[in-house]
Amino acid sequence: MRTNSNPTNKTIPTVRAGKSWDTLVPKPRKNRYRWLILVALIAVYAWALAGIPFTGFKETAAQITKAIISGIFSPDWDYVYLPDGEDLLRGLLDTLAISIGGTFLSTLICIPFAFWSATNMSRSGAISGSGKLLLSIIRTFPEIVMAILFIKAVGPGSFAGVLALGLHSVGMLGKLFADEIENIDRGPLEALTAAGANRLQLLWFAVIPQVLPGFLSYTLYRFEINVRSATILGVIGAGGIGTPLIFALSTRNWDRVGIILLGIIVMITAIDAISGLIRKRLV
Amino acid sequence: MKANTELKRPKPPGRLKLYMTGALLILLLWGSFIQTEANFGELISGLPNMMDLLREMFPPKWSYFEKITDAMLETIRMALIGTTAGAILAVPIALLCASNMVGSAWIFYPVRLLLNLIRTIPDLLLAALFVAIFGLGPVPGIFALTVFSIGLIAKLTYEALETIDHGPLEAMTSVGANRLQKIIFAVIPQIQAHFMSYTLYTFEINIRAAAILGLVGAGGIGHYYEVTLGFLEYDKTSTIIIFTLAIVLIIDFASTKLREKLL
Numbered sequence A: 001m002r003t004n005s006n007p008t009n010k011t012i013p014t015v016r017a018g019k020s021w022d023t024l025v026p027k028p029r030k031n032r033y034r035w036l037i038l039v040a041l042i043a044v045y046a047w048a049l050a051g052i053p054f055t056g057f058k059e060t061a062a063q064i065t066k067a068i069i070s071g072i073f074s075p076d077w078d079y080v081y082l083p084d085g086e087d088l089l090r091g092l093l094d095t096l097a098i099s100i101g102g103t104f105l106s107t108l109i110c111i112p113f114a115f116w117s118a119t120n121m122s123r124s125g126a127i128s129g130s131g132k133l134l135l136s137i138i139r140t141f142p143e144i145v146m147a148i149l150f151i152k153a154v155g156p157g158s159f160a161g162v163l164a165l166g167l168h169s170v171g172m173l174g175k176l177f178a179d180e181i182e183n184i185d186r187g188p189l190e191a192l193t194a195a196g197a198n199r200l201q202l203l204w205f206a207v208i209p210q211v212l213p214g215f216l217s218y219t220l221y222r223f224e225i226n227v228r229s230a231t232i233l234g235v236i237g238a239g240g241i242g243t244p245l246i247f248a249l250s251t252r253n254w255d256r257v258g259i260i261l262l263g264i265i266v267m268i269t270a271i272d273a274i275s276g277l278i279r280k281r282l283v
Numbered sequence B: 001m002k003a004n005t006e007l008k009r010p011k012p013p014g015r016l017k018l019y020m021t022g023a024l025l026i027l028l029l030w031g032s033f034i035q036t037e038a039n040f041g042e043l044i045s046g047l048p049n050m051m052d053l054l055r056e057m058f059p060p061k062w063s064y065f066e067k068i069t070d071a072m073l074e075t076i077r078m079a080l081i082g083t084t085a086g087a088i089l090a091v092p093i094a095l096l097c098a099s100n101m102v103g104s105a106w107i108f109y110p111v112r113l114l115l116n117l118i119r120t121i122p123d124l125l126l127a128a129l130f131v132a133i134f135g136l137g138p139v140p141g142i143f144a145l146t147v148f149s150i151g152l153i154a155k156l157t158y159e160a161l162e163t164i165d166h167g168p169l170e171a172m173t174s175v176g177a178n179r180l181q182k183i184i185f186a187v188i189p190q191i192q193a194h195f196m197s198y199t200l201y202t203f204e205i206n207i208r209a210a211a212i213l214g215l216v217g218a219g220g221i222g223h224y225y226e227v228t229l230g231f232l233e234y235d236k237t238s239t240i241i242i243f244t245l246a247i248v249l250i251i252d253f254a255s256t257k258l259r260e261k262l263l
Helices: A034-050 A061-073 A088-117 A125-140 A143-154 A158-182 A186-194 A199-236 A242-250 A254-282 B016-035 B040-057 B062-097 B105-120 B123-134 B138-161 B167-174 B179-216 B222-230 B234-262
Strands: none
Touching (some): A061 A254, A088 A125, A088 A158, A088 A254, A088 B016, A125 A158, A125 B234, A143 B179, A199 B179, A242 B123, A254 B123, B062 B222, B105 B138
């Protein structure tokens, strides 16, 4: 910038002996405030580390770790299927059902939100802006807190989990869907308008076919996330595999902790793989 | 010219697959709603309860801020230390995962598999496990966040590593640089902005996660959810929620601005 700005000053640089290449190729300028930033960072980390009461590990820590690991490698296979009531398969099925129900619910709710907050679907920026703001507020609410609210309404159990996931996922899915709508090709829209289509026909024949693969792909992606979330909802009593896991942890039943962890890992890996395959074919 | 080649309409694509997929989806949904005992009548009849709860939450008890400030600071500390430790540990793992950094598929496939397995366990479950191992307090929370951050940062970084420009690497090889020199002068300058950006992004996620880790006894502000909900002091609960939202939004804003500058 500085050397090239003046055209009269165009001299061909010659390399003289002893002069380094630095004058020809200027080094990138360093940030003047880098020392200040460094000091600030050190101060922040000193503050953070000083505030953590680190008093050494419990002497049983190694023993418990060993117990959990041996629990993973010698799991309590009997727990996989019990004829009466709470077992691993039913817990996992419950988790899966919560995430399917929650994902479906949020997809339904978020479609109007997505059209509301897509900039090319409304004339004024205020409308889409307000939609986007609402979506980001929903997004910042943790699903656990939402589950606490819904437990109050429908009592503890899986349904509260479905509702919590359904509402929480709207924040992210609505934003992704709105982005997808904003990226559509205007050609089909104009062609249909020229042929005299009304707004509903425009939506049905020009918008939906373009956004559907993206919508489905994002829904599957959110489903993967929701399966993970559904496994922790049980911690506060909103159903799923989390409840027996917390119970096994508090009763120090390490073999059972092992088999539940194994079940979660296998289920999530399988779902990720299947959903990944479908998404690859979709887009 | 005679139109003996009559215009043939293309056959519409088969509908059977669509119908089958639709039927399968409906079956899945129906099964899920049965399994979770979904009852929307119950939701509607329960809504007044929820409204009562929301009404009790307002106005929030502002004086409660002072009591939970320490816990909030602890939450931020946990997220900060967890993210940093995770980011540092993620570097060697990301290098081992990238197919253009290690030549042998015998190394990068197993490491990637391990990484995928780590990422399947949600942070709250990790925290519950570490609480069982180390006892109550912020230390198990930090460990949980560290493990979680390793999974996320290492994955994003190795994917970025695989897309780096090979020119500088070849240039370094041609002037006789060794492996370490190649990494320092050809890889790190290309990857560091991405790496910082991913670390900041993970920090945003970890702040949210750290705010609820207390529910399983892993330190931070989450512990106060249980305290206030247990004593039915919903006005205090809403104070916690608002405080957390404010902190999350501030950190998100700052981090987004920093990331825009980086990339």
